[in-house]
Amino acid sequence: MIGFIGALSSEQETVIAENSVLHLNLDAQITEQQVDNPFEGLPVLGGEVASVGLIELKEALRKAKDDTKIKGIYLTVSYPMTGFATLEEIRMSLIDFKSSGKWVVAYGDMMSEAAYYLASAADKVYMNPQGDVEWNGLAIEVSFFKRMFEKLEIKPQVFRVGEFKSAVEPFMLDKMSNENRLQLTETINSIYDYVVTQVATARGIDKAKLREMSDKMLVRNAKQAVEYGLIDSLLYDDQLTAELKNRLALADDADIKFVKLNKYRKSYTTYKAAKSEIAVIVGDGEIMPGKGSDGIIGGDKFAEQVRKARENDKVKAIVIRVNSPGGSFQASDIMWREITLAAQIKPVIASMGDYAASGGYYMAMGCDTIVAQPHTITGSIGIFSVLFDASDLMTNKLGITTEQVKTGEFGEMITISRGLTDNEKAVWQRKTEEGYEVFTSKAAEGRNMDVEELKKVASGRVWTGTQAKERGLVDVLGGFDDAINLAAEAAGVSDDYKVKYYPQKQPFFQELMLQLEENSKVNALQKELGMFYPYYLQLQRVQHYNGTQARLPFELSIH
Known part of the structure; x- marks a missing residue:
C-alpha cells in the first residue's frame, strides 16, 4: 500500500x-x-x-x-x-x-x-x-427551511434591520415573498441577458431570435x-x-x-524570475471564524495572509480573490480590517467570482478597486441575527433537558437549549442594528459614497455585477486577469512581476489523512447516536447560522 x-x-x-x-x-x-x-x-x-x-x-x-x-x-x-x-x-x-x-x-x-x-x-x-x-432560459431555486424547523421542533429567533425583508425569509416562510420574487427575477434576467448577448456574438445569431428560441423552447x-x-x-x-x-x-x-x-x-513550470510579486489571496467558501479549511474561509487565517503580504516588501500589490456568499459578521470585519491596512501601503484590488455577497462584499469593499463579472452575485449589504431555540428538539427527540442558573437578569446570550427572554431579544435587536450601521458606514467609506445613498442599495438587496456597477458598488466589469493587470499597473510593475497564490494548498495526502481522521470521528458518532444522527447533522447545520451573520440570505441555485 x-x-x-x-x-x-x-x-x-x-x-x-x-x-x-x-x-x-x-x-x-x-x-x-x-x-x-x-x-x-x-x-x-x-x-x-x-x-x-x-x-x-x-x-x-x-x-x-x-x-x-x-x-x-x-x-x-x-x-x-x-x-x-x-x-x-x-x-x-x-x-x-x-x-x-x-x-x-x-x-x-x-x-x-x-x-x-x-x-x-x-x-x-x-x-x-x-x-x-x-x-430554455435560466431558473433560480431557493431553499426554505420553515417546514424542516417545524418537523425538528426548532424555533428560529430572527432579528433584522433595513427595508429589505428577504434576508430571513428561508427561516420564516415556505415560499418567496412577492418582493423577493421581483428581486430574483431582475437578477436572473440580468444574468441571462448577458449570456444571450455573448452567445449571439459568438454564434452570429440575432439576439432577439435567440431570446425567442429560449422563451418558446423552440x-x-x-x-x-x-x-x-x-x-x-x-x-x-x-x-x-x-x-x-x-x-x-x-x-x-x-x-x-x-x-x-x-x-x-506537468509539462511546464510556473516559476518566473522577477523581483516584484503580486500576491493573490484566495477566499473561496463560507466565512467562519478561525483557520478555515477547503470550502471554508477562516477569518483569522485569511487576515494573517493579508498581513504577511502587507509586511512583505517583495509584494508590490495584492489581489483579493473572493468567491463567497458570506458568513460570520465578526470574521468578515476582521478580514476587512487587514485589507484596509494593506490598502494604505500598497494597491489592493478585489476580484469577484461567482459570489461576493454580504460578508464576501465586506471583504471587497476595503479594496482600492473592485472587479466583478457581469454574472457575479454581489451586494447583499446587510446583516441579520438568528438564534435557534432547539429545546423541544432536545427534549422530545433526543431526551435531553437543561436548566440554567445565572447571576443576573441576562443568561447566556447564544444558546440553543432555551428560548430568549423579551429583554434578551431586545439586546439582540440593538446588536443587529448596530452591526448594520457598522457595515453600511464602512461600505460607504470604501466606496466614497454618502451613507444614506449607500443604504438605498443596501438593506440586504442582491445585485448582479452589471447592476452593482450601475449603482457604484463595483468599479470594473471584467475577470481575474483584469484584476491582475490593474494591480500591476497600480504598483508600476507591469513589465516585471510574478504572481503568487495564498494560502498555499496542502498536499493531497495530507488532506486525505485529515479526511480519514474526520471520517473515523463521524463513524464513532453514528454508532453512538444511532437513529438520532440525522438530527445531529441538522442541528450542526443550524448552528452555522447562530449569531450575527453577513451572508447571502438564501441558498441560491442557478440552472
Missing part, C-alpha cells in the same frame, strides 16, 4: 509530442484552486468526483496558447459544476487562446445551458445525433439545434475523430495525440 501511494504521489516529467491536442473535460467540480488528486477517476475514497481549479486551468490555457506543440483544444462538456461567472472566466481564456490562430472544438452527448454557454466560445460545436441541448432536440444554428453538426465519435484528424492533417490510420489537463500541467 505504501509503495502504491508513493508511486501515485511521485512527479514525472511530461514531454508533449508534436501536433498534440489539449483535451479539456470540464464535466467537473470547478473550484478556485485545485487540489491535485492522484486517485481522481478511480473507484476509491476521494476519487469519485473530478475537480478542476480555475486558476490552474487559466494558467494552462495561457501556456497552450504559445506552445507550438499544441495545435488546438478538444473541449468536452455536458454538465459543468460551477457558476456563470466562473464559466465566463473560462470562456474569456478560450477566446484568448483562439486569438493565436489555434482552434477550439467542443463536443457533448448532452449540453446543459451552462455547458452550451461555455461551448459557444469554440470555433465549432458538435453534438451526438441523439443528444440534446438546453436552451430547440427540443439535436436536429433542431442544428437548424437554429446553436450546433454546427451532429457527429458520432468516429465522425468527430475524422474531423479532428483532418484539422491535424493526419492519415486515417494515425492516432490523435490527446493531452489531458493534469498531464499538460
Whole structure:
C-alpha cells in the first residue's frame, strides 16, 4: 500500500509530442484552486468526483496558447459544476487562446445551458445525433427551511434591520415573498441577458431570435439545434475523430495525440524570475471564524495572509480573490480590517467570482478597486441575527433537558437549549442594528459614497455585477486577469512581476489523512447516536447560522 501511494504521489516529467491536442473535460467540480488528486477517476475514497481549479486551468490555457506543440483544444462538456461567472472566466481564456490562430472544438452527448454557454466560445460545436441541448432560459431555486424547523421542533429567533425583508425569509416562510420574487427575477434576467448577448456574438445569431428560441423552447432536440444554428453538426465519435484528424492533417490510420489537463500541467513550470510579486489571496467558501479549511474561509487565517503580504516588501500589490456568499459578521470585519491596512501601503484590488455577497462584499469593499463579472452575485449589504431555540428538539427527540442558573437578569446570550427572554431579544435587536450601521458606514467609506445613498442599495438587496456597477458598488466589469493587470499597473510593475497564490494548498495526502481522521470521528458518532444522527447533522447545520451573520440570505441555485 505504501509503495502504491508513493508511486501515485511521485512527479514525472511530461514531454508533449508534436501536433498534440489539449483535451479539456470540464464535466467537473470547478473550484478556485485545485487540489491535485492522484486517485481522481478511480473507484476509491476521494476519487469519485473530478475537480478542476480555475486558476490552474487559466494558467494552462495561457501556456497552450504559445506552445507550438499544441495545435488546438478538444473541449468536452455536458454538465459543468460551477457558476456563470466562473464559466465566463473560462470562456474569456478560450477566446484568448483562439486569438493565436489555434482552434477550439467542443463536443457533448448532452449540453446543459451552462455547458452550451461555455461551448459557444469554440470555433465549432458538435453534438451526438441523439443528444440534446438546453436552451430554455435560466431558473433560480431557493431553499426554505420553515417546514424542516417545524418537523425538528426548532424555533428560529430572527432579528433584522433595513427595508429589505428577504434576508430571513428561508427561516420564516415556505415560499418567496412577492418582493423577493421581483428581486430574483431582475437578477436572473440580468444574468441571462448577458449570456444571450455573448452567445449571439459568438454564434452570429440575432439576439432577439435567440431570446425567442429560449422563451418558446423552440430547440427540443439535436436536429433542431442544428437548424437554429446553436450546433454546427451532429457527429458520432468516429465522425468527430475524422474531423479532428483532418484539422491535424493526419492519415486515417494515425492516432490523435490527446493531452489531458493534469498531464499538460506537468509539462511546464510556473516559476518566473522577477523581483516584484503580486500576491493573490484566495477566499473561496463560507466565512467562519478561525483557520478555515477547503470550502471554508477562516477569518483569522485569511487576515494573517493579508498581513504577511502587507509586511512583505517583495509584494508590490495584492489581489483579493473572493468567491463567497458570506458568513460570520465578526470574521468578515476582521478580514476587512487587514485589507484596509494593506490598502494604505500598497494597491489592493478585489476580484469577484461567482459570489461576493454580504460578508464576501465586506471583504471587497476595503479594496482600492473592485472587479466583478457581469454574472457575479454581489451586494447583499446587510446583516441579520438568528438564534435557534432547539429545546423541544432536545427534549422530545433526543431526551435531553437543561436548566440554567445565572447571576443576573441576562443568561447566556447564544444558546440553543432555551428560548430568549423579551429583554434578551431586545439586546439582540440593538446588536443587529448596530452591526448594520457598522457595515453600511464602512461600505460607504470604501466606496466614497454618502451613507444614506449607500443604504438605498443596501438593506440586504442582491445585485448582479452589471447592476452593482450601475449603482457604484463595483468599479470594473471584467475577470481575474483584469484584476491582475490593474494591480500591476497600480504598483508600476507591469513589465516585471510574478504572481503568487495564498494560502498555499496542502498536499493531497495530507488532506486525505485529515479526511480519514474526520471520517473515523463521524463513524464513532453514528454508532453512538444511532437513529438520532440525522438530527445531529441538522442541528450542526443550524448552528452555522447562530449569531450575527453577513451572508447571502438564501441558498441560491442557478440552472
